[in-house]
Amino acid sequence: MSIQLTKLQLFLLMFVMQTGFVYTSFQNIIIEHGNRDATIQFIIISVIFFLQLLFFERTHKYFVLNSFTKTLYLIYWSLYVTVFVIYITYVLTSWIFPNTPTIVLIAIFLSVCFYASISRPETAVNIGVVLIPMLFLFLVFMFLTIPNLHATNLLPFFYDRQDTWWMGFIYATYAFGGAEVFVVLRKYLVSNDKIPKKSLFLYFSLLTSFYLLSISFSLMYFSLEEIKLIPEPILYILHSVEVTFAKRLDIFFVYIWLSWSLVAIVNYALVMRLVYFEKKRRLPRLQQLIFFAIIGITANFLIKFSVLDFLNNYLVYLNIIFTFILPVLIIFVNKIRGRTVSELEKSSS
Amino acid sequence: MQTIIITGIGISPRDVRQDAELKVEQTLDLSVLSTVLISEDSAKDDIYEYLDGYFRDPNSPITSKLAIIQGDLKPFFELSEQKQTTAGEYYERFITSLEENSLVIPYTLQTACAILFENAQDLALPYLKMGEDGRPVSDGLALFSGRAFTGSTLNTNEGVMLNILNNSLGFATRISYLYKDSPVTVRINKTKRNLDISENKIVIDKKLELMVSEYPQDHLSDDIQRKDLQQFLTEKIEQDMNEVIKKLQEAKSDALGLGRGVRAFHPKYFKKDWNEHFSTMDISVKLSVEIVKTGILE
Numbered sequence: 001m002s003i004q005l006t007k008l009q010l011f012l013l014m015f016v017m018q019t020g021f022v023y024t025s026f027q028n029i030i031i032e033h034g035n036r037d038a039t040i041q042f043i044i045i046s047v048i049f050f051l052q053l054l055f056f057e058r059t060h061k062y063f064v065l066n067s068f069t070k071t072l073y074l075i076y077w078s079l080y081v082t083v084f085v086i087y088i089t090y091v092l093t094s095w096i097f098p099n100t101p102t103i104v105l106i107a108i109f110l111s112v113c114f115y116a117s118i119s120r121p122e123t124a125v126n127i128g129v130v131l132i133p134m135l136f137l138f139l140v141f142m143f144l145t146i147p148n149l150h151a152t153n154l155l156p157f158f159y160d161r162q163d164t165w166w167m168g169f170i171y172a173t174y175a176f177g178g179a180e181v182f183v184v185l186r187k188y189l190v191s192n193d194k195i196p197k198k199s200l201f202l203y204f205s206l207l208t209s210f211y212l213l214s215i216s217f218s219l220m221y222f223s224l225e226e227i228k229l230i231p232e233p234i235l236y237i238l239h240s241v242e243v244t245f246a247k248r249l250d251i252f253f254v255y256i257w258l259s260w261s262l263v264a265i266v267n268y269a270l271v272m273r274l275v276y277f278e279k280k281r282r283l284p285r286l287q288q289l290i291f292f293a294i295i296g297i298t299a300n301f302l303i304k305f306s307v308l309d310f311l312n313n314y315l316v317y318l319n320i321i322f323t324f325i326l327p328v329l330i331i332f333v334n335k336i337r338g339r340t341v342s343e344l345e346k347s348s349s
Numbered sequence: 350m351q352t353i354i355i356t357g358i359g360i361s362p363r364d365v366r367q368d369a370e371l372k373v374e375q376t377l378d379l380s381v382l383s384t385v386l387i388s389e390d391s392a393k394d395d396i397y398e399y400l401d402g403y404f405r406d407p408n409s410p411i412t413s414k415l416a417i418i419q420g421d422l423k424p425f426f427e428l429s430e431q432k433q434t435t436a437g438e439y440y441e442r443f444i445t446s447l448e449e450n451s452l453v454i455p456y457t458l459q460t461a462c463a464i465l466f467e468n469a470q471d472l473a474l475p476y477l478k479m480g481e482d483g484r485p486v487s488d489g490l491a492l493f494s495g496r497a498f499t500g501s502t503l504n505t506n507e508g509v510m511l512n513i514l515n516n517s518l519g520f521a522t523r524i525s526y527l528y529k530d531s532p533v534t535v536r537i538n539k540t541k542r543n544l545d546i547s548e549n550k551i552v553i554d555k556k557l558e559l560m561v562s563e564y565p566q567d568h569l570s571d572d573i574q575r576k577d578l579q580q581f582l583t584e585k586i587e588q589d590m591n592e593v594i595k596k597l598q599e600a601k602s603d604a605l606g607l608g609r610g611v612r613a614f615h616p617k618y619f620k621k622d623w624n625e626h627f628s629t630m631d632i633s634v635k636l637s638v639e640i641v642k643t644g645i646l647e
Contacts, residue, residue, distance in 0.1 A: 095407045148460055150606075155613035226466035240459035242412040247380070250407070 003121045016128045017178040020264025026174040027218040034168025045172040046208040062334040063183040076322045085299035106296045114292045116266040124270035134256045149220035175211045177319040363402045384414045384440035392498035411459040414444040417491035419478035451512040451522035469608030492602040501600035510593045534563035544610045550631040560642035570647040587636040601628040
């Protein structure tokens with residue numbers, strides 16, 4: 001299976017996958033450790049992400065997955081999607097559907113993902129476009145909270161550090177999980193020319209500003225002690241916004257975020273399809289059905305506060321390995337061995 | 350419309366609701382909660398104990414208003430039986446109107462909760478009492494220190510001063526004085542606040558732009574007369590503001606959030622027990638007033 005992507009499509013896919021389910025939840029864990037330095041910690045990590053993007057762009061031709069690394073990535077992405085599903089279902093049952101059986105919710109939204117996944121790959125590539133107007137709406141709603149923000153909450157920097165302060169840097173990497181798909185998808189670009197630094201910088205600025213807005217708004221809206229109690233600060237902020245056209249703005253946003261997360265799952269499934277079905281395999285639809293069924297059943301057993309808390313604390317380490325460390329290792333090893341994507345394609349043809 | 354008041358007993362607000370539900374054929378729906386009234390006796394303990402359930406339940410609208418009640422709560426709810434409205438809606442409109450006139454600081458359940466968890470600012474909630482004619486009356490602001498009501502209150506005029514000092518002006522903020530045996534009423538047009546902070550001293554540098562709403566002596570186009578009035582207003586307002594600060598310090602209640610500025614820009618002067626430190630600091634207001642509008646008369 002193969003596809004052709006434009007630069008814009010590549011960045012859209014990455015944006016949805018990198019913001020997907022993390023966007024509503026990661027602010028409180030950074031702030032819990034980094035306190036008022038959370039914004040600075042996030043900016044430092046975002047610069048590392050930008051340098052990594054530049055590195056990926058220069059060396060992407062050496063990112064060749066062998067069967068071992070392919071299996072590792074497929075397991076990691078499957079785990080990541082399972083965590084997505086657990087978290088989405090937990091949020092839906094907490095905020096909107098407390099009485100609906102979790103298996104029903106999972107079945108409904110995973111069947112949508114399955115349908116999108118067995119459609120033409122272009123469906124998964126372009127479906128993210130529908131989110132763009134919703135994200136603008138979301139930003140407008142967020143700006144309604146400005147009168148209740150306390151800018152002084154952002155200061156002082158580097159003052160009341162606690163023992164786990166450095167963990168803020170670790171958890172800031174949550175925002176950039178999924179960066180590895182850049183090197184996975186890079187070879188599918190229509191014209192295999194260099195992506196200009198300007199485009200990479202634009203993407204980095206957009207993603208960083210989008211996340212920075214959520215961290216700084218959370219810091220300015222809540223007191224430090226309060227935010228530690230609030231697992232979904234963005235939803236909570238919208239829950240407290242009063243508008244005349246809707247009783248609960250948070251429900252409106254939960255639906256936006258749900259569609260956003262579903263598109264992220266569809267995009268992850270697309271990346272997995274591209275890696276897994278690179279070789280022709282039998283019964284691809286059945287295999288995908290089994291994949292989504294396993295994800296759904298596993299997730300349904302794990303929807304518990306304690307499981308989510310554990311995942312929230314430790315998933316980040318897998319993120320760092322598969323997003324930052326492993327791609328760099330793979331690139332170095334292949335560079336030493338002289339293996340490139342184009343050579344692999346020649347040998348397979 | 351007929352309103353029935355149901356009472357319940359329990360160890361927490363949720364438990365009280367459950368007890369009340371035993372007496373009606375319906376389930377009480379929190380999604381239409383518009384006001385939470387807390388008696389002053391209850392508020393003298395940690396009020397978060399009573400509010401946690403509202404924040405935890407996604408169906409609970411955390412934009413509801415909050416007020417402290419003098420005396421027994423029951424007569425405040427009996428109002429529903431006399432009026433074509435529920436007590437919750439009535440108090441929501443009542444508190445909104447107080448906010449619009451800058452008599453109380455606008456807080457919702459959520460913004461009040463953020464202050465309860467904040468050690469650099471304290472709450473000042475609307476304080477209501479029952480008037481002699483059986484109508485609820487605003488009696489100013491109930492001052493909190495940490496999460497508990499101190500028992501100290503600001504009267505309505507002091508409430509206006511607090512709002513001006515806090516830059517939390519409503520739709521209309523008016524102050525009236527007697528000047529040369531004649532009334533003068535001014536409306537605050539614009540306000541600015543700068544803090545001059547040192548280790549044990551804060552000077553609140555306040556600038557006000559005023560619009561004259563009432564001044565039967567007229568002739569404000571006369572420079573001498575206008576400057577004399579400005580001087581009078583500066584002295585009176587500054588004096589009133591300093592009295593409010595003194596009351597806040599006595600109550601150990603930093604309702605202005607001066608601690609936020611100290612913590613952000615002079616963290617070495619910020620103490621963990623901020624309320625105690627705040628009460629011992631030398632805090633004063635330095636005011637400058639300018640009349641920028643005189644209405645449609647001069």
